[in-house]
Amino acid sequence: MPPLLELHAVTKRFGGLVANRDVSLVIGAAEIVGLIGPNGAGKTTLFNCVTGYMRADAGRVVFAGVDITRARPEHICGLGAARTWQLVRTFGRMTVLENVVCGALKRHSRVAAARARAIRLLEFTGLASKENVLAASLTLADKKRLEIARALATEPRLLLLDEAMSGLTPTETAAAVDLVRRIHAELGVALCVVEHVMEVVMPLSQRVVVLDYGEKIAEGPPGEVVRNPQVIKAYLGEHDRGPG
C-alpha cells in the first residue's frame, strides 16, 4: 500500500528567505507523526504547502497517490486531508453545532444528515453540551477542540494539527492529547501533529520529524531524536566554548 502523504523535496521561498528547503517526508495510513522544530523553523509553511494554502516553489506533494502540489484547499479536503490552525479559524458567528455541520456537509449534502453526523462528532469530542453556543464565545481550548471536530466532520484520512495544544493549560493539554489518541485509535485517522513543545509531541508520536531553518535535520522514533546532537543544538543553541 502506498503511503498516505508524500513530500518530495518541497521548497518554499519568500523572497530571499527559504522557509522550506528540500523537505521530503512520508506519512503512512494510521500513523501519528510529530513535526517539531523551534519557532520559525518552517512548520506552518510546510503545512500550508501540503493543504493548498501556499504553493511549493519546487518539489511535489502527493496525497493518496494524487499530486496535490498545485491543488486548492477545498479540493485537498475533499481528497481526505483536513487541518486545523495555530490561530483558530472557527466560524465565530455560528453555533458550535453549525460549525461542525459545515464540515459534515462535505460528505452529506442534506443538512439533516450532516446535522446527525455533527452531533455524533460533538459527543465524540466532548462539546455536546455547548452545541448552541456561538463559536466566538468559546474558550481557546474549546475553539481548538471545535476546529478538530469540524475537521473530523469532513471525514479525513489524515488530520494535520497545527499547534492544537499551544496556549492551553496543562489540564487542557492533557485532555487534548487524550483526544488526539482517541482520534487515532477509534477513528483510525492518521495524524500529523505540529508542535514546538517537545514534551507534548514526544509521548504522542510514533515518529518525529525535526525541522530547523526550513530543513529536515532529523527523523526517527522520539527516543532516538531527542538524543540527536543536531536536534539538541537546534533547540538549545550551540554551546559557546569561547575563544582559545
Added chain:
Amino acid sequence: MDGSSGRLWARAVLGAGLVLALAYPIPLQLSGYTYFQTVGFLVLLNAMLGVGWNVIGGWAGQFDFGPQVFFAIGAYIAAILFVHLGWSPWLGMLAGVLAAALICALVTYPLTRLRGHYFAIATVAIWMIAQPIGATWEFINGSRGLFIPIQTGQGVLGAVASLQFVGRTKALGYYYVALGLLALTLFLARLVERGKLGFYFRAIRDDQEGAEGVGIDSRLYKVVARSITAAVFAAGGVLYGFWALAVFPEQALDLNWSTLPIMATVVGGIGRLWGPVLGAMILIPISQVMSTTLGTGPLAGRGIDLIVYGVIIVLIAALRPTGILSLPWGRWARRLVRTS
C-alpha cells in the same frame, strides 16, 4: 425552555403582520387615498430587494454596492421582450431573472479574487461601466429608454397576466403583486438560509480560509450568493419597470436601488431573514411621507429625508450595529407577559 414560546410569539407576530399587510390597502382604496398604497408598494419592493441583498451582504458577508445593475438588466429584458415580441411580463421576468443570474455569475467570478473593500469597490466599478452602456446602446434606445404601452380594458385576471394595472386600481394591483413577490422571495431565501448554501455562505463570511479548509470552494459560493441576489433584483426591476411604464438608464441604474435596500437591511438586522422587511417598513415611508408633508413648506426639497436617514443609520451603527431585529425582543415579550 423558551424555544417553543419564542416560536409561538414569532408566529403570532408573523400572522398579525400578514393580516395587516393584506388588509392595509383596502381602507385606502375605499377612501380613495391610493397614494399610501404606492408607498406600501415601494416598501414591499425595497423589502424584497433587501431580502435579496441579504444573501450576498448578510450571509456571504460580501459588500455588494452594484446590484442595481441586475435590477436594470431584469427591467430591460422584460421590457424589450414585451415591446418587441409581445412576451408576457411574467415570462419576461423569468428570462430577466435567468439572464441576470448568468451575467452576474460571469462578471462576479473574476471579482471573487478580491476581498473586503476591494470586492465592494469592484462591484461599484461594474455599475459605473453599466451606466454609459445603458446611456449609449442604441438597441435599448440609449438614454431615451423604452416605453411600455398601456393595455387598458382588461379584467382582473388579464391585468395580473399582463402585469398592468391602470386607473383607480393601479396602486392596489401593484401592491398585491409586490406582496406576492416578497412572500415568494422570503420563502426561497428561507430555503437558502436553512440549506447547505446558507451554511456555506455564513462559513465564508466568518472565515474564508477556515471555510476552504472544510472543503468549501469560496469563489464558487460567493458567485452563487451574488447570483441569487442578482436574480431577486432582476425580478424587482421587472415589477418596477411595468409599474413605471418605462425603463431608462437613469431610473433603472439609480444608486438608490442599492442604497435603500442595503440601509433597510442594516437598520432591520443584517443577516436576518426578516431584517430587510422591518428596515424597509421604517425607512421607505420616511422619504415618501416627508416629501409630501413638507410639500410646499420652507423645508421642501432640501433633502430632509436624507438627513433623517443619516441620523437613523448613525444611531443604529452606534447603538445596535446588528440591527433592530437583534434586540432582545423575546426577553421583553416574556417580561411583558409576566408583569401583566
